[in-house]
Amino acid sequence: MAMAIRSLLIFLCIQSIAVPTFSLYEDQAGLMDWHQKYIGKVKHAVFQTQKTGRKRVLVSTEENVIASLDLRHGEIFWRHVLGTDDAIDGIDIAMGKYLITLSSEGSILRAWNLPDGQMWWESFLQGSSDSKSFLFVPTSSKVDKDNTILVFGKGSLHAVSSIHGDIVWKVDFPDESFEVQEVIQHHDSNIIYVVGFVGSSHFDVYQINAKNGELLKHDSAAFDGGFSGEVSLVSKAKLVVLDAARSTLLTISFQKGEISFQKTYISDLVKGFSGIAMILPSKLTGLFAVKTITATTFISMSSEGQLEVVDKINHATVISDALSFSEDRQAFALVQHGDSDIHLNVKQNHDWSSDLLKERIKLNQQRGFVHRVFMNNYVRTDKSHGFRALIVMEDHSLLLLQQGEIVWSREDGLASIIGVTTSELPVEKEGVSVAKVEQNLFEWLKEHMLKVKGALMLASAEDLAAIQGMGLRSSEKSKMTRDHNGFRKLLIVLTNSGKLFALHTGDGRIVWSLLLNSLRQSEACENPTGINVYQWQVPHHHAMDENPSVLVVGRCKPSSDALGIFSFVDTYTGKELKSFGLDHSIAQVIQLPFTDSTEQHLHLLIDTSGQAHLYPRTPEAVSIFQLEFSNIYWYSVEADNGVIKGHGLKSNCDGEVANNYCFGAREVWSIVFPLETEKIITTITRKSNEVVHTQAKVVADQDVMYKYISKNLLFVATVSPKASGDIGSATPEESHLVVYVVDTVTGRILHRMNHHGSQGPVHAVFSENWIVYHHFNLRAHRYEMTVIEIYDQSRADNKDVWKIVLGKHNLTSPMSSYSRPGVTTKSQSYYFTQSVKAISVTSTAKGITSKHLLIGTIGDQVLAMDKRFFDPRRSVNPTQSEKEEGILPLTDSLPIIPQSYVTHALKVEGLRGIVTVPAKLESATLVFTHGVDLFFTRLAPSRTYDSLTEDFSYALLLITIVALLVAIFVTWVLSEKKDLSDKWR
């Protein structure tokens, strides 16, 4: 009996400490997490405003998203994120009810239902060769008539039925090298013209019967000067193209069965022209635009083919496609830049001198140049024509302009984040006014009364809604000051467009944003790109009067040998402090663990020639650096050559750029993988700012294992070259995955393991002394997750209590990689049912809290899994003491508990990265997930053991205490009275 009671008690106790999950109640969603939906930089847009009902604009973006946006507010009606390799080539509306998209280089055609975004049909278009792709939906006056859609892709022209997506006919062009430039079908005509180039100097025209795809006619003509790229269709039978030298305009007439060329020198039209010209892609009638270095010139063509310059604009200019807004009237939008505003002009095709609309729109923040403009018209109440324009800016934001105002704007640059760091908020200054407190006191009482009601289950439905609302709009979490728990921070994110955003962790709002001038096109840098953002200065000692700053690193061109760019940004004000171009390229940025007296982090930049450059460039930084000079190493991974090299530093630079801040490299070690059997696919190292609480791991029976904790470890995964493709491209016999753990100071291989019959892609995470990686097992046809734990053998003999009590041990003595510490590793593999996009691990301020793995799944969600599932010491029948230690019984696969999705019901579309940041409160960790969407939440891997939960009712506690005191007093008085009466008896 006692045994039964005892086991029941133990069972209850174990229940209470069982694996915690992050499950939350429905009303807790959104309390400490936020989710933002984006679409990315818009590539194409079509408006759907003809019918009554909700007006919308359909867009496709560079993040491979198609979306339907509310034209009134800019919200997303529906959205689909296509795969990363399913780039969208074109979109259009067919039959007034389908959105047609062409993607994957002209091989997939899909139709989506306009109101709800459901896919209606999908067609795969086969073809032999890679080519440009076009989508051409002929406009017909009759809606609902089965129009055929013309698609050119993979070297063939397809006619596809817009009702069910069947291919009606297909035309292969006899000449393989035929590059189609335009597909032309005139209004309700049965002849389709396909024009293009063969080679560099032949111009070909095919006439095709629109009904059955029969080749009617083929004309060809040669031009000695050659052609270059862009074609502008100016009228029904006339094209304008530049010659190969880009200095002569060619007008090509082709319709009457013969092809004729007409040459016009640009220098004759544009005075002072030199260099090269470009035809701006546009679909205007009788007008085209030529862009030269200095200006954009608009040239009109008369029906006889006479060219005439109508205007010349020196500013950056963007033009929209033509829009026919009434019978035979066409208009287009022209957007120019002023200083802080943009000018929108809407002009008619044939009448340059007058504007249908002329507006000047003030931009309240810097968004750079206009990149694209899409135009739409509407009929005002007085039957006149109004125009609205959707513009895409340089920072990838999307703006709708109407009646001289910005109706709405979307910050879609946030869909392409390339770098994330965090910054603290300002410290709260003292001096809160009394009135504020008094007002707050009343509010506070009211809030707590409501909470008490809720706790005592007396609250009505309205009260419950009020309680939930209170949590959601709690002003506490979105304050602009530091909080005690460190939950409020700024997320500094760098986007692909070169814009830096500061997001508040409380509610995800944009605190400031800055389009970095140094990452914009300029004469010095033609095509700059951002690389990453790093913490530069984090003031602790001067937190009250100094602002933290971040360093944005970029380079002038996307190629790796381009010169670097530095930009420093104050994270409180969002102002650029300074920026400069570097005199060397950037291959690596190494943040050193040293700071100077102003608390600036020392950074070591490695250029492509292997020289190291120290920043900040101050004598003080050099003197700090010199102290540790001989202990600083760096390594480079050359995946293409299969080599990992370790380098030490030399005091002088080799090249001509000799200065005090430049250091040469000497090769210390190298690991060469045989290229015919191994190909490096993944390397990962520990996060440099990770905090580890202890080096000992207490195992069953009070035994100790010493973790091998070193920041100089590199995990390398290689696969056989045959298995480096997609899963299924290699047989289990010819594929193997080899993993290494390498010491990056000495080049020593601490651990090597071969997974036969496994292949990549490998996603890995490295924390403390363990690595977890995800790969595919071809023999078992399943994904696996493998854990490696590394233990220090050289410290394992510290077993005498008295020696340790008296401090006679080597456990805190500095550790050198050259002492060749003996290590042992433990490893175990588990099946995992999902494929993975990213893996990360929670990080806390002191490293005491247990760790959870955060797995970005293929379904764009984030799954939190306790590290205990990945313990290599799990066995089938753990002993009693092992159970007490928390070792779970061995299972062959890892369980996926639906409640442990930290994204709960939400999806982070296009998930790319998971960033964890420790809060000040030890139990809490902040998680930021980015992809096309953003998601932020706060986790407590071991529950909030060090604080009361936010919804803890202090009032209820107070009331309970007061009630208890009253009860004690009353009973005391009563017992005194009773005693007295007893004595009188």
Added chain:
Amino acid sequence: MDKGKAVMGSGRRWAVDFTDNSTTPSSRDIPDPPGFYRASQEQDDSAVTKQKKDAEANWKSQKAWEVAQAPFKNLLMMGFMMWMAGNTVHLFSIGITFSALWQPIGALQGVGKVFEPYKDTLGIWKLNTLGLLPTHVSDWVSSLPPAKEVEYSGGGMPLR
């Protein structure tokens, strides 16, 4: 316990002691009253007193056994509860262990001092079985921070 103490002290509510054990009258300031013979009185009452004393002694020893056994019973009870609590650190076992540690200290004001060392040892023994005594290496090294590394190395694949 208070009752036992009172019994052991006097056994009566109050008493005036007229006897005087001093044998030499010269040492006394006040002479004996007339008709008073010191020696005869002691001899006359001796039989009665002896009877009374025996009864008192019996009663006293019985009470003393009771008192002596009470802590032992406590001890048994405590042992049973400790066994029930098991050897894992939980709220329940912690509570019991602390009460075991506290009881001897609380009982210090009382009697039964002989048994106190046993009680104390029991609490400490329990602490040891719970693993709360720092007698293992793990108790001393788990708070040691990781050793500092001499070298620093960074790098990776070239930035794209």
